[in-house]
Amino acid sequence: MLELNEIRAGYGPTLVLHGVTLPVARVVAVLGHNGAGKSTLLRVAIGLIKPRSGQVVFDGEDVTSLPPNKRVARGMAYVPQGQQSFPQLTTMENLQLVADGRKRGKSLIEQQLSRFPALEKFATRKAGLLSGGQRQQLAIARALITEPKMLILDEPTEGIQPTIVAEIEHTVMQLASEGLSVLLVEQHIGFALEAAEKYLVLASGFAASTGDGGASAAEGVREAMAI
Numbered sequence: 001m002l003e004l005n006e007i008r009a010g011y012g013p014t015l016v017l018h019g020v021t022l023p024v025a026r027v028v029a030v031l032g033h034n035g036a037g038k039s040t041l042l043r044v045a046i047g048l049i050k051p052r053s054g055q056v057v058f059d060g061e062d063v064t065s066l067p068p069n070k071r072v073a074r075g076m077a078y079v080p081q082g083q084q085s086f087p088q089l090t091t092m093e094n095l096q097l098v099a100d101g102r103k104r105g106k107s108l109i110e111q112q113l114s115r116f117p118a119l120e121k122f123a124t125r126k127a128g129l130l131s132g133g134q135r136q137q138l139a140i141a142r143a144l145i146t147e148p149k150m151l152i153l154d155e156p157t158e159g160i161q162p163t164i165v166a167e168i169e170h171t172v173m174q175l176a177s178e179g180l181s182v183l184l185v186e187q188h189i190g191f192a193l194e195a196a197e198k199y200l201v202l203a204s205g206f207a208a209s210t211g212d213g214g215a216s217a218a219e220g221v222r223e224a225m226a227i
């Protein structure tokens with residue numbers, strides 16, 4: 001499990017996170033308005049930003065000074081915002097890029113193709129021609145090929161057709177039920193709280209509220225976000 005303790009971090013001279021501590025649980029949702037610092041917190045978690053102070057602990061090991069590739073080797077996987085993949089490569093080539101060199105590479109790809117039938121259907125289509133939802137599935141599949149213990153997801157339903165949002169939500173719930181740890185940034189409060197054991201509301205880089213997930217938390221979350 002992941003611990004983020006008293007994280008202070010930002011960009012250049014600007015401090016964005018002012019001593020944020022993440023609740024510890026297997027599935028944690030981070031909520032908050034645009035610009036609250038959610039993505040910044042995830043970048044600190046995976047090691048793309050080094051915190052000015054505070055500690056990142058993964059499975060009991062202090063990984064604060066480890067670069068992202070070493071965190072991935074320890075079982076963390078990160079899916080950034082924006083359904084990123086290589087648009088000129090096919091679905092299959094995108095998967096192969098991650099699978100190449102892995103012992104069970106072929107069977108890991110097969111697992112993901114059976115998890116995501118749309119990817120199997122469009123295996124030879126260039127990723128740039130997939131729908132937003134399919135590109136998101138591809139991004140998640142690429143992350144899963146690394147056989148992570150924990151998946152860090154930045155707004156997986158953002159910019160996706162409402163009809164496909166439910167599919168992505170189902171995938172996240174399924175992964176959580178399979179035992180994967182998940183750190184999820186999400187705008188859909190209902191889904192985030194359904195999936196999460198604990199939540200954190202960020203407001204202007206401060207922890208405004210934390211608590212247990214579940215539908216009954218929605219009112220408190222909305223109050224903390226002052227919606």
Ligand SMILES: Nc1ncnc2c1ncn2[C@@H]1O[C@H](COP(=O)(O)OP(=O)(O)OP(=O)(O)O)[C@@H](O)[C@H]1O
Pocket residue numbers: 011016032033034035036037038039040041
């Ligand atoms: N690469 C960067 N360089 C400088 N400032 C940045 C950078 N990325 C984000 N920021 C700033 O940091 C603050 C927090 O941004 P962040 O993306 O973490 O917020 P967020 O809660 O994830 O919002 P959103 O939902 O819009 O992604 C914002 O003021 C943003 O302008």
